[in-house]
Structures are given as C-alpha cells and as structure tokens.
Amino acid sequence: RPDGAISADGRVMGGYLHGLFAADGFRRAFLDRLQPGAAGGLAFTAEVEAVLDRLARHLETHLDLDGLLAAAGA
Structure with a gap:
C-alpha cells in the first residue's frame, strides 16, 4: 500500500x-x-547488481576462498 x-x-x-x-x-x-x-x-536494481558483481569478481581475485572455506570448516 x-x-x-x-x-x-x-x-x-x-x-x-x-x-x-x-x-x-x-x-x-x-x-x-x-x-x-x-x-x-x-535503474537502481540493475546498478546494485552490477556493483555486487564487480565486488564479487574483486574478492574472488584477491582472496584465497579455498583457504577461507577450509579454515571455516566448510
């Protein structure tokens, strides 16, 4: 409403x-x-998605995701 x-x-x-x-x-x-x-x-939603995609690519490039998951016991 x-x-x-x-x-x-x-x-x-x-x-x-x-x-x-x-x-x-x-x-x-x-x-x-x-x-x-x-x-x-x-377009707000499209812009938010684009920013989140760029952030995800940056994190995947610069973080040891396998190491983090192993440390977390996942």
Missing part, C-alpha cells in the same frame, strides 16, 4: 524514507518535479 502524503499544492511531501529512492518510478518523478530532466536513466 502507498505510504506518505503530499500537500494539496504539491509543495510539501513526506513519507517513510528507507528504500524510497530505490523505486525507479518514484525517484524519476520526484527528481523531475524538482528539475525536469534531472532524473537520468539510472
């Missing part, structure tokens, strides 16, 4: 903030309301 409120004149908005800007549609609408065209084309 939707959360938050906006004044009748649209100048005051409020809502629960955690994850709010992760919603692509809301983020675009919010930023476009502040400055038309400011939202850009960022």
